[in-house]
Amino acid sequence: MTLEKGKVQNILVMGKSGAGKQPRIDVLVDEFGLEQLSTGNIFRDYLGQYTAIGFEGDIAQFFDEARDAFVADDEIRAGLGDKLTGHDADGVLLGLKAKYFMESGKFVPDSITNALFESFFARSGYKGMVLDGYPRTPDQSAFLQGLVEGKGTKLDAIVLVDGENDAIVARTIGRRICPDCKKVFHLEFKPPRDGKLCTECGAEVILRSDDSEEKIKSRLQEFQDKAVPAMDALTAKGIPVATVPGNLPVFTDEAVRASVMEALEKL
Numbered sequence: 001m002t003l004e005k006g007k008v009q010n011i012l013v014m015g016k017s018g019a020g021k022q023p024r025i026d027v028l029v030d031e032f033g034l035e036q037l038s039t040g041n042i043f044r045d046y047l048g049q050y051t052a053i054g055f056e057g058d059i060a061q062f063f064d065e066a067r068d069a070f071v072a073d074d075e076i077r078a079g080l081g082d083k084l085t086g087h088d089a090d091g092v093l094l095g096l097k098a099k100y101f102m103e104s105g106k107f108v109p110d111s112i113t114n115a116l117f118e119s120f121f122a123r124s125g126y127k128g129m130v131l132d133g134y135p136r137t138p139d140q141s142a143f144l145q146g147l148v149e150g151k152g153t154k155l156d157a158i159v160l161v162d163g164e165n166d167a168i169v170a171r172t173i174g175r176r177i178c179p180d181c182k183k184v185f186h187l188e189f190k191p192p193r194d195g196k197l198c199t200e201c202g203a204e205v206i207l208r209s210d211d212s213e214e215k216i217k218s219r220l221q222e223f224q225d226k227a228v229p230a231m232d233a234l235t236a237k238g239i240p241v242a243t244v245p246g247n248l249p250v251f252t253d254e255a256v257r258a259s260v261m262e263a264l265e266k267l
């Protein structure tokens with residue numbers, strides 16, 4: 001089975017955090033004329049819709065701790081009142097719910113992630129996407145499959161960006177970012193000036209808290225515990241997997257493109 005340009009509806013890109021998914025996503029977007037749909041972007045979009053209404057009350061009032069669930073949507077709408085005028089109420093409510101979980105530091109439940117995803121995905125008619133960061137759990141996997149089947153679209157393939165844990169940890173903890181201009185460096189591959197200063201603006205570069213060894217290892221463990229079974233559930237349904245190496249002997253745009261397209265041709 002070769003993926004034909006123009007006929008591909010959706011491709012999932014999976015891989016450990018730090019494996020190098022983005023350069024592969026760029027290739028797929030370009031080669032197949034698809035759009036990238038990332039969990040991070042979806043959250044930002046809906047949080048933005050909520051923020052835009054300018055509600056100043058405490059959103060925790062809409063969460064019923066005793067039941068561990070939100071109150072009914074009608075009740076939330078009533079609570080937001082005329083702030084909703086001129087806005088898409090469904091989008092605002094999704095944004096409010098996502099914000100509640102993120103602000104309270106609670107784990108965002110699959111039901112919220114799935115609902116955000118379904119709403120955003122609907123805008124494209126459930127096709128034409130390179131999905132990134134979703135599905136990340138077996139429940140999300142099952143939801144996504146039901147969604148595309150119900151809408152008459154399909155998941156064409158999974159592109160798995162492969163990488164060894166040790167190499168990913170080593171690469172990630174060498175990363176540094178400029179706190180002022182956000183330029184990204186790497187102590188080994190793209191060193192800052194004198195080992196610590198931004199070459200752009202001279203500020204002292206820092207290690208992002210997300211790039212600490214502890215955080216990376218916990219993300220790698222989560223990938224193993226949840227994303228691997230999520231992927232297994234999809235392959236069991238016959239969705240083919242093209243594995244591409246995260247590390248290439250020569251890392252150029254052409255080499256990345258060739259490695260992705262070769263892996264897809266072998267499906």
Ligand SMILES: [Zn+2]
Pocket residue numbers: 178179180181182183198199200201202203
């Ligand atoms: Zn800088």
